[in-house]
């Protein structure tokens with residue numbers, strides 16, 4: 001709230017008449033659609049590289065939205081630019097998984113190699129350097145993204161080479177890449193049958209025929225032509241499938257709330273925002289088997305009586321968006337999406353919508369606001385989206401992995417699905433094991449595997465010379481667990497019992513090289529960056545946590561800091577508006593419980609046992 | 617309408633379905649503090665000052681935006697509530713330059729009173745009142761007094777001093793919901809959140825029409841009526857209810873008076889305007905004390921004006937009207953009335969022209 005305020009003249013730029021007429025064409029294409037603002041801004045920025053004032057004003061006039069709202073909305077998302085940037089925008093990740101893999105050092109290297117600081121552009125206009133929250137590619141941490149393309153496992157040499165390639169005009173075309181990071185099939189494979197990832201790395205994700213050859217769309221056909229919507233809901237209920245987006249709400253139960261409502265239209269929203277640090281699974285599904293997600297959405301639509309679906313993909317997932325759009329076009333062309341499917345009265349269409357750099361937009365009501373073209377402010381619940389969601393119509397919001405589990409449930413029955421996993425959490429789960437293991441990777445296995453098995457059997461154990469210190473399970477807002485939790489079956493209930501969370505199924509494994517205070521600082525940075533700012537405890541509290549921890553890491557901490565942090569955390573948990581603020585202090589509270597002596601060493605002895613914090 | 621009851625602080629309280637906990641409590645005379653709540657607009661539940669403890673709820677809930685429900689058991693000042701409320705107030709005080717709290721300890725720490733810009737809102741500021749009620753002071757981690765904030769003083773009516781802004785969003789709802797001017801919105805994200813006009817411009821370069829509704833809605837000293845700056849403390853002023861002299865709507869206004877002079881004007885929460893005013897009613901009162909203002913009738917003689925009494929002026933006017941009517945007929949006379957008088961006065965005027973003078977030549981300047 002401190003700086004800025006542009007003056008009109010400062011930011012006015014000359015837009016060529018050709019560019020302006022292209023902008024007009026974009027506006028005209030979206031003009032009558034609700035929620036047009038985000039896609040129009042995105043396409044305009046694609047065209048010009050940034051959104052000058054003249055363009056903002058054209059869009060405001062063309063879509064009949066106040067100018068203040070256009071700017072208010074764009075300035076919420078970190079990927080919009082209203083001043084020119086370099087030809088290549090480098091976004092260096094600073095979230096916890098990259099942080100524990102040395103992203104701060106890598107940032108220094110980038111600054112040296114480019115000769116600029118964060119927020120600056122090289123004099124040749126080639127590169128701009130920015131920091132970003134988790135890019136969703138933590139298996140190759142530390143990582144950065146240059147325009148659409150991800151570069152991981154960064155070292156000084158690799159950075160030099162990449163920059164030289166770009167300087168020499170050898171920019172990478174993301175559409176030509178087979179995947180964003182790694183080939184799923186190169187990972188250690190589970191001996192058990194895969195339910196969600198079965199096609200990934202096996203079929204060509206750009207070809208619907210490959211999917212059809214694997215029995216694709218047979219579940220949709222079965223549901224639509226031989227089952228009642230109620231029976232589909234029942235089948236999913238029977239399966240026990242619980243949401244894979246983090247909260248673990250039973251999917252069939254969610255659908256059963258929306259099914260009987262008479263309000264129309266209803267909507268299906270697939271949550272592909274995947275912003276939780278450490279979470280990388282939905283990307284493998286969307287890049288490797290996009291039709292499975294679409295099929296799951298269509299089945300959900302049939303079950304609850306919706307004929308329109310939106311898939312909201314995080315802005316950074318360019319390849320996912322590209323492949324999903326291709327899949328939608330092909331499915332429409334062959335009659336698997338569109339009007340009157342399989343000769344019945346059921347129609348279903350899907351539209352891809354893109355986030356643009358905001359973690360909170362993964363929260364379902366913020367996501368809905370974003371699709372509507374607003375700032376990603378979570379809404380008060382109730383009413384829940386199932387009753388009043390998108391444009392206040394009944395809306396089912398499900399995670400990608402949840403929906404991708406549905407076709408198998410319809411084909412093989414809820415009873416079969418239920419035999420997989422634990423009683424508390426049925427089915428298979430994609431676990432993501434990252435951090436200080438030998439080979440970070442994803443693995444789909446029945447729920448209930450232990451952390452020890454994941455690390456030892458699938459990831460080849462810890463890195464050379466590592467001893468296990470702690471693990472943050474489920475994402476940045478979950479508590480830490482210590483070695484005591486290594487043999488706990490990883491389902492929703494058991495992990496919650498030991499102070500962790502299954503969350504999205506990500507496991508950030510950390511060894512003795514990690515300072516818990518420094519780690520908490522990077523977690524705090526994430527939340528301070530991603531708080532939407534709507535409510536006081538989170539807007540003002542997250543930066544204060546960061547500030548206090550930063551001071552402690554610099555040896556400037558005071559005894560009363562820990563009391564303050566505990567008091568602040570208490571209020572954030574109790575009085576924040578949405579789960580982001582309510583859970584943001586969770587990891588800190590668990591760290592203070594499990595590792596209090598380490599905090600006190602920093603405060604009293606100015607000592608960091610991991611040797612990470614340098615005291616001036 | 618049917619009533620139900622809920623229990624607040626051990627007392628059974630009636631409510632009408634659709635009411636929030638806050639409305640039910642206020643109707644029953646129970647005071648729950650608020651900051652972001654702005655009557656007549658959509659509650660956003662964002663400041664969290666009004667949080668209360670509801671039996672069975674996992675977290676505290678905002679009274680301003682939680683519907684009252686039958687059988688609900690609510691605590692509005694429990695230990696848990698007060699702890700959260702105090703922290704919220706503390707965080708807000710820390711977020712800006714809330715320098716009305718220059719207390720002894722700060723002076724000891726080298727705070728220089730000379731460096732303080734004093735706050736116009738002191739005495740009517742709702743944050744200050746809350747801080748007083750809950751005995752909260754700006755904490756040691758508060759933004760240092762030399763922090764740079766956005767400050768705007770380039771128009772003649774409104775000063776924006778974001779060192780005091782607590783991001784309650786009331787100005788936005790005043791602008792967009794009460795006035796429907798749609799000139800401002802919340803911009804940026806998280807702790808960078810800031811009220812933005814158009815592309816984050818000064819008001820003067822934006823769609824703002826200077827109705828000043830946002831100033832009236834601001835609970836702190838972030839939006840100021842420029843003319844009232846340095847014109848005494850709020851408690852030195854008296855309020856006089858009046859009617860806006862500009863148009864036939866007849867908005868009810870409060871004149872804030874110090875030493876017999878108007879310092880500022882605010883909209884009164886009454887029919888027809890319910891607090892709202894336009895730029896003329898709120899800021900256009902400079903003529904009242906203007907030295908050029910006419911205070912007696914003037915009669916022009918030999919090309920220059922001289923002062924006259926009302927009797928003399930009215931006599932002259934009546935005589936000349938009669939003479940013109942007798943000599944040249946009533947249709948040689950035209951009457952021009954003002955948009956600044958009431959409908960009733962306009963009615964009387966046309967009646968006078970038609971019935972007394974005898975002409976239909978009558979018009980009025982409804983184009984102010």
Ligand SMILES: Cc1cc2nc3c(=O)[nH]c(=O)nc-3n(C[C@H](O)[C@H](O)[C@H](O)COP(=O)(O)O)c2cc1C
Nearest residue numbers: 243244245271273274275362363364398399402579
């Ligand atoms: C701050 C925040 C971020 C979230 N991010 C995601 C996300 O990226 N992807 C996701 O599927 N769910 C996310 N969720 C959970 C969603 O709100 C919602 O519960 C989920 O999409 C429902 O789908 P499911 O029942 O299939 O899990 C997030 C929740 C919060 C509070």
Ligand code: SF4
Nearest residue numbers: 532533535538578581
């Ligand atoms: S808790 Fe944080 S993210 Fe949630 S509404 Fe409040 S400020 Fe926004």
Ligand code: SF4
Nearest residue numbers: 714715716735741837
């Ligand atoms: S805005 Fe209120 S709390 Fe802040 S300095 Fe002014 S009177 Fe004090």
Ligand code: SF4
Nearest residue numbers: 791824825827828830
């Ligand atoms: S003065 Fe009126 S139009 Fe201008 S921002 Fe304030 S409320 Fe809106």
Ligand code: SF4
Nearest residue numbers: 781782784785787834
């Ligand atoms: S300017 Fe005033 S009314 Fe507007 S958000 Fe800030 S404190 Fe609230």
Ligand code: FES
Nearest residue numbers: 093098134135138
């Ligand atoms: S990609 Fe850096 S933390 Fe996920």
Ligand code: FES
Nearest residue numbers: 661663664666680
């Ligand atoms: S008054 Fe209820 S949250 Fe602000």
